[in-house]
Amino acid sequence: MKNIITKNLVLRPLTLDDTNDVFDYSKNKNVGPRAGWKPHETIEETEVIMETIFVGQENIWGIEYNKRIIGSIGLIEDPHRQNDQARMLGYALSEDYWGQGIMTEAAKAVLTYGFDTLGLDLISAVHYPFNLGSQRVIEKCGFLYEGTIRQAEKIYTGEIRDVKAYSITREEFR
Ligand SMILES: CC(C)(COP(=O)(O)OP(=O)(O)OC[C@H]1O[C@@H](n2cnc3c(N)ncnc32)[C@H](O)[C@@H]1OP(=O)(O)O)[C@@H](O)C(=O)NCCC(=O)NCCS
Incomplete structure (x- = not known):
């Protein structure tokens, strides 16, 4: 998988050497829960996530900024669609860097x-209705709002949440 270079960022495959950087932002209680995942309590938890979700996966990138990994972004399987040529965008960013246009x-x-x-x-x-920062990222990328899937996800606390769903086609993106 190739790196993606943008004006300010390098999007690159994650390795186990990035575990400390990923733990640094994943332990923050304001980050994971907004995306439905539990804040990491120990670096060992991050290591397991690195091994099972990040390292060696196609189409999942670490977001490198000033030589540090400050977030991740990926195109993952969409549980709501059967088209092999459809993927779902997911992302998370260290709170230290929010609001600068990075995501x-x-x-x-x-x-x-x-x-x-x-x-x-x-x-x-998709995003949870309260996650207005993620909503703005999605809007600024030009996605079309499809609707709210009510009671769509059970998160790690057992709470059931609605999600607001969006998509963009290749033609619309161009
Ligand atoms: C969502 C997230 C990725 C946004 O990253 P970011 O780099 O701050 O995003 P950007 O700076 O590119 O854009 C954020 C936009 O949301 C707006 N915003 C942020 N918080 C907001 C709020 N509470 N109410 C309204 N707008 C808000 C910002 O003003 C900005 O919009 P603007 O450019 O029109 O001013 C980041 O907050 C994050 O990682 N959150 C935790 C994990 C998460 O939510 N993942 C996504 C799950 S769907």
Whole structure:
């Protein structure tokens, strides 16, 4: 998998050497829960996540900024769609870097990669209704709002949440 270079970022495959950086932002209680995952309590938890979800996975990138990994972004399987040429965009960023346009820059680059390099037909995205920062990233990338899937996800606390669902086709992106 190739690195994706943008104006300010390098999107690159994660390795186990990035575990400390990933733990640094994943232990923050404001990050994971907004995406439905539990904040990491120990570096060992991060190590397991690195091994099972991040390292060696196609189409999941670490977001490198000033030589540090400050987040991740990926095109993952969409549980709501059966088209092999559809993927779902997911991302998380260290709170230290919110509000600087970083995720919008990363997401636009990953959309370009998804459509131009992977030849995808459609990319989807979802966020919880309260997650207005993620909503803005999705809007700024040009996604079309499809609707709210009520009671769509059970998160790690057992709570059931609605998700707002969006998608963008290759034609719309161009
Ligand atoms: C969502 C997240 C990735 C956004 O990253 P980011 O780099 O801060 O995003 P950007 O700076 O590119 O854009 C954020 C936009 O949301 C806006 N925003 C942020 N918080 C907001 C709020 N509470 N209410 C309204 N708008 C908000 C910002 O003003 C900005 O919009 P603007 O450019 O029109 O001013 C980051 O907050 C994050 O990692 N959150 C925790 C994990 C998560 O939510 N993952 C996504 C799950 S769907």
